[in-house]
Amino acid sequence: MTNIRNRINVTVKSFATLREVMDAQIRMDLPEGATIRSLLAELTGRYEGLNELIFAAPDTLRDFINILKNGRNIHFLAGLDTPLDDRDLIALFPPVAGG
Amino acid sequence: MDGYAGKIAYADLSAGKVTIKPTPPDLKRQYIGGRGFGIRLLTDMVDPKIDPLGEKNVVVFAAGPLTGTGIPLGSRYEVSTISPLSGTAMSANSGGVFGWKMKKAGFDAVVVTGKAKKPVYLLLDSGKAELRDAAGLWGKTTGQVTNAITDELKDKSVRVSCIGPAGEKLVLFACIINEKTRAAGRGGAGAVMGSKNLKAIAARGDLPIKAADEEQLNVIKDRVRKKIEENGIEQALQKYGTAVLVNIINENYVLPTRNFQSAHFPAAEKVSGETMAATILKQNKGCYACIVKCGRVCEFDSEAGEGPEYEPDWAFGPDCGIDDLKAVARANNICNEYGLDAISAPTTIACLMEMAEKGYVKHPIRFGDAKGMLKLVEQIAKREDIGNELAEGSFRFATKYGHPECSMSSKRQELPAYDPRGIQGYGLATATSVRGGDHVYGYMISPEILGSPEKLDPYVTKGKAGWVKTFQDMTAAIDASGMCLFTSFALGAQDYADLLAATTGMEIDAAELLKIGERIWNLQKLYNIKRGFGRKDDTLPSRLLNEPLKEGAPSGQVWRRDEMLDEYYTLRGWDKEGTPTKEKRKELGLA
Numbered sequence: 221m222t223n224i225r226n227r228i229n230v231t232v233k234s235f236a237t238l239r240e241v242m243d244a245q246i247r248m249d250l251p252e253g254a255t256i257r258s259l260l261a262e263l264t265g266r267y268e269g270l271n272e273l274i275f276a277a278p279d280t281l282r283d284f285i286n287i288l289k290n291g292r293n294i295h296f297l298a299g300l301d302t303p304l305d306d307r308d309l310i311a312l313f314p315p316v317a318g319g
Numbered sequence: 320m321d322g323y324a325g326k327i328a329y330a331d332l333s334a335g336k337v338t339i340k341p342t343p344p345d346l347k348r349q350y351i352g353g354r355g356f357g358i359r360l361l362t363d364m365v366d367p368k369i370d371p372l373g374e375k376n377v378v379v380f381a382a383g384p385l386t387g388t389g390i391p392l393g394s395r396y397e398v399s400t401i402s403p404l405s406g407t408a409m410s411a412n413s414g415g416v417f418g419w420k421m422k423k424a425g426f427d428a429v430v431v432t433g434k435a436k437k438p439v440y441l442l443l444d445s446g447k448a449e450l451r452d453a454a455g456l457w458g459k460t461t462g463q464v465t466n467a468i469t470d471e472l473k474d475k476s477v478r479v480s481c482i483g484p485a486g487e488k489l490v491l492f493a494c495i496i497n498e499k500t501r502a503a504g505r506g507g508a509g510a511v512m513g514s515k516n517l518k519a520i521a522a523r524g525d526l527p528i529k530a531a532d533e534e535q536l537n538v539i540k541d542r543v544r545k546k547i548e549e550n551g552i553e554q555a556l557q558k559y560g561t562a563v564l565v566n567i568i569n570e571n572y573v574l575p576t577r578n579f580q581s582a583h584f585p586a587a588e589k590v591s592g593e594t595m596a597a598t599i600l601k602q603n604k605g606c607y608a609c610i611v612k613c614g615r616v617c618e619f620d621s622e623a624g625e626g627p628e629y630e631p632d633w634a635f636g637p638d639c640g641i642d643d644l645k646a647v648a649r650a651n652n653i654c655n656e657y658g659l660d661a662i663s664a665p666t667t668i669a670c671l672m673e674m675a676e677k678g679y680v681k682h683p684i685r686f687g688d689a690k691g692m693l694k695l696v697e698q699i700a701k702r703e704d705i706g707n708e709l710a711e712g713s714f715r716f717a718t719k720y721g722h723p724e725c726s727m728s729s730k731r732q733e734l735p736a737y738d739p740r741g742i743q744g745y746g747l748a749t750a751t752s753v754r755g756g757d758h759v760y761g762y763m764i765s766p767e768i769l770g771s772p773e774k775l776d777p778y779v780t781k782g783k784a785g786w787v788k789t790f791q792d793m794t795a796a797i798d799a800s801g802m803c804l805f806t807s808f809a810l811g812a813q814d815y816a817d818l819l820a821a822t823t824g825m826e827i828d829a830a831e832l833l834k835i836g837e838r839i840w841n842l843q844k845l846y847n848i849k850r851g852f853g854r855k856d857d858t859l860p861s862r863l864l865n866e867p868l869k870e871g872a873p874s875g876q877v878w879r880r881d882e883m884l885d886e887y888y889t890l891r892g893w894d895k896e897g898t899p900t901k902e903k904r905k906e907l908g909l910a
Contacts, residue, residue, distance in 0.1 A: 235566045239593065284770050296778075313566075315771075316567055317808050318562065318628070319764075
């Protein structure tokens with residue numbers, strides 16, 4: 221039996237075209253030690269079509285996909301290996317632009 | 320043929336005469352067109368000591384060789400003048416159809432000098448140009464003027480670029496509007512037109528625009544079309560418009576809120592591009608030859624209009640503490656109708672909101688007051704009540720009341736929708752912008768936030784000076800070519816060089832393209848120095864240098880000018896004061 225203290229809860233928000241395949245905001249219960257990689261595995265398993273939108277190949281995000289952990293792009297943290305903490309806010313962005 | 324229309328019209332409003340001359344080959348070779356033509360002609364003709372709203376200022380409308388050639392997103396024209404708001408030699412860019420029509424009417428550029436005794440408009444018509452009476456148009460909104468000229472000429476093919484009442488009233492950030500909703504927005508070129516009693520320029524005709532090598536151009540057209548169509552960023556622009564940025568900028572904690580007092584707006588979703596698409600958006604719309612179509616046609620209640628784009632959406636929304644999308648869209652429509660820059664108008668209102676809340680100015684407006692905000696927009700356009708003071712822009716307004724620190728501007732022009740404290744390179748780009756507070760003279764948001772062409776850490780200053788220089792030079796060249804800046808998400812310097820070579824027949828490669836951009840940039844800089852600008856002006860409001868952000872990942876950060884400015888000057892070949900050296904001027908062929 222999993223100890224509740226060994227679980228973390230994160231909020232995931234999606235934007236723009238990603239909302240066509242997934243919820244705009246969900247809370248996810250994950251095991252302690254979860255990373256962005258394991259979170260995305262969970263999400264792509266849950267939402268059909270998401271994998272194609274964010275991954276170019278296994279372990280390789282598509283160009284211009286931006287994932288933020290509490291406002292910081294994971295590219296400048298540990299990428300897909302960025303560890304998750306309880307109550308993290310993860311924002312998933314497809315390619316967007318403007319000006 | 321070489322992509323150019325071949326002629327420039329010189330309209331002397333004081334004499335009531337228009338002279339037509341061939342487009343000089345040297346001007347094409349050295350400056351391409353658009354912003355390059357405008358800045359070269361303007362700075363050649365205007366004494367730096369002049370009053371921007373006096374008779375001696377000049378306004379140049381110029382398209383590029385790629386405007387109207389059928390190249391995807393090749394639609395732009397530039398309006399160059401000495402800005403009454405910032406005092407810089409600046410250009411403002413607009414899309415729509417007018418630029419193409421100006422060339423179909425036979426003209427690469429129009430140079431307007433002097434001041435008409437009575438209101439006039441300039442008609443460009445199949446290689447000819449004439450000044451016509453516009454007394455009956457004075458006081459009319461941009462939509463009314465456009466309809467009236469179309470009716471007068473009994474010609475629905477005519478395209479009109481004009482000012483509204485704000486330009487007539489010399490609001491320092493009055494803009495120029497073509498086809499009712501497309502704006503050459505920044506810097507107050509509309510006020511300069513108003514000061515000259517020039518209400519509009521109308522263009523019609525169907526003269527040919529042919530490339531030097533049509534066959535080769537078609538090959539390159541196909542290549543760039545494919546790149547644009549396949550680029551994910553361009554696809555997002557089509558679906559959600561530029562306001563798709565609201566959420567990503569907010570989630571990065573760099574969305575200026577309540578006059579830059581914060582950089583996160585909890586209700587951002589309510590004014591986002593996603594919400595717009597789900598509520599008031601009727602359809603998207605493109606400029607001439609556009610395959611992206613980021614324009615928003617919005618309808619709600621009894622209101623219809625275009626936009627808001629990201630900038631006015633942010634400025635009337637989060638920057639004013641307002642989360643009512645319909646009020647934001649309504650305010651944007653008022654700006655289009657009256658001819659107001661939809662960045663400077665709302666950010667000046669945000670400045671008033673802060674000053675009123677702090678008791679620096681006695682006024683009932685507060686952040687979040689949508690109704691009060693809408694009233695202020697009209698008051699500014701008409702220069703009524705406090706609107707008369709706000710019409711001078713936030714810097715002059717805040718300074719008048721003893722609190723210049725409340726103006727979020729650089730070189731007296733209001734800053735756009737990004738907080739430099741969390742985007743260091745963007746801060747450098749806007750602080751050194753040769754037209755004052757700005758985002759489209761070097762869009763560093765692309766690498767630092769959006770990850771294109773590669774991801775740069777927005778919190779880091781190292782290496783940013785070089786990126787800023789390249790982006791600024793590249794943008795100047797794109798603005799000269801007639802292409803939309805949004806193509807730069809998908810295209811590189813070589814693509815533009817290939818398009819220009821096939822169109823104009825000139826030998827041009829990526830390095831030469833950037834050199835031309837650098838020449839334009841330095842020309843603006845040199846002229847600004849003659850108008851008194853220097854190192855002291857290449858900066859941002861004290862709040863951004865001294866008051867750290869308080870929320871989210873960039874908490875604790877300020878904008879770190881001193882880590883980047885010297886390196887930027889050195890890379891540019893400028894001295895410590897930011898003056899281009901003799902060697903650099905010689906290299907660029909600038910006296």
